[in-house]
Amino acid sequence: MLELFGAAVQVRVAGDEVLVKSAAAAARPRRxxxxxxxxxxxxxxxxxxGRDAFGMKHLKDDELVPTLSTELGQELRAAVYARVNTxxxxxxxxxxxxxxxIARPAARAAAQRITERTDVPLDAAMILGITxxxxxxxxxxxxxxxxxxxxxxxxxxxxxxxxxxxGRSWQQVTIVLAEGEKIExxxxxxxxxxxxxxxxxxxx
Numbered sequence: 001m002l003e004l005f006g007a008a009v010q011v012r013v014a015g016d017e018v019l020v021k022s023a024a025a026a027a028r029p030r031r032x033x034x035x036x037x038x039x040x041x042x043x044x045x046x047x048x049x050g051r052d053a054f055g056m057k058h059l060k061d062d063e064l065v066p067t068l069s070t071e072l073g074q075e076l077r078a079a080v081y082a083r084v085n086t087x088x089x090x091x092x093x094x095x096x097x098x099x100x101x102i103a104r105p106a107a108r109a110a111a112q113r114i115t116e117r118t119d120v121p122l123d124a125a126m127i128l129g130i131t132x133x134x135x136x137x138x139x140x141x142x143x144x145x146x147x148x149x150x151x152x153x154x155x156x157x158x159x160x161x162x163x164x165x166x167g168r169s170w171q172q173v174t175i176v177l178a179e180g181e182k183i184e185x186x187x188x189x190x191x192x193x194x195x196x197x198x199x200x201x202x203x204x
Contacts (some may be wrong), residue, residue, distance in 0.1 A: 056146040061189045068129055068147070072136065077197035079129035081142040081188040082173060084111045084122060092143075099143055118181050121152030128173070128187065130197045135159060135175070142188060162198040164191045 051057045059067055064079035084107040091102035107124035115122050120137075127138040127147055134155055139148035161176040164187065173187040173194065187194060 052146075054148070056141065056148050058145055059147050060145055064127060064129070064147070068127065068136075068138065072129075072131075072150070074131045076129045076131055076136070077200070078190075078193035079127055080173075080191045080194055081125070081140055081145075082128045082185045082191075083107060083125040083142060083170075083188075084114070084185055086110050096143070114183055118177060118183060120154050120175075120177075120183060122183070122185070123151060126151065128185075128194060130156075130194055130201075132156075132201060156198070156201060159198070162195045164195045 057067070061081065064081075065076045068079055069076045086103070086106040086109075088106040089103050091098035094102075104124050111122040111124050114120065122137065123139045125140050125142050127136075127140045129136040129138070134153040136153045137151045139151050140146060141148070158178050159175060160178045161174075163174045163176075165172040165174075170186040170188050171191045173185050173191055175183040175185075177183070
């Protein structure tokens with residue numbers, strides 16, 4: 001039994017997949033079957049909201065802006081999956097277990113240190129989304145395309161620049177704070193859109 005996102009879970013490895021189930025769900029009696037087919041359980045509020053037992057929602061990269069804009073009640077100009085890199089980050093390539101039990105804890109500890117130093121709410125993996133006046137952060141799991149709770153925001157008045165270095169699937173994103181502090185993370189996919197949205201805001 002482990003703890004993930006503040007809840008007790010059971011973890012089972014099947015091939016190259018890590019299957020995670022909440023302890024409550026694991027203890028729930030199996031639904032009765034009729035003719036070999038299980039009966040559907042009633043749809044609850046979390047299901048209707050598209051979130052699972054951990055409050056996570058499955059969103060692909062191109063679904064981030066419209067879906068999170070609706071939840072936030074503000075228009076996001078850009079939003080990308082991002083992650084914090086550490087010396088242990090290559091463990092992500094070993095297996096899902098290497099990601100969740102080696103790379104992720106190290107990245108979370110590094111993110112907490114950055115947050116303590118800068119007051120920017122980071123996590124090991126997250127969504128960075130930009131509106132006309134703030135950089136918003138959601139907790140996330142890029143490996144499974146899952147988005148969690150809104151972790152906080154930083155006024156764009158505190159940010160003096162956002163740059164993205166060219167890369168392949170992941171690019172280095174540098175956030176420069178007005179007080180001179182630099183925060184370096186990796187952004188997935190169209191991370192350049194984040195920097196472009198910031199420049200458009202400054203130009204406007």
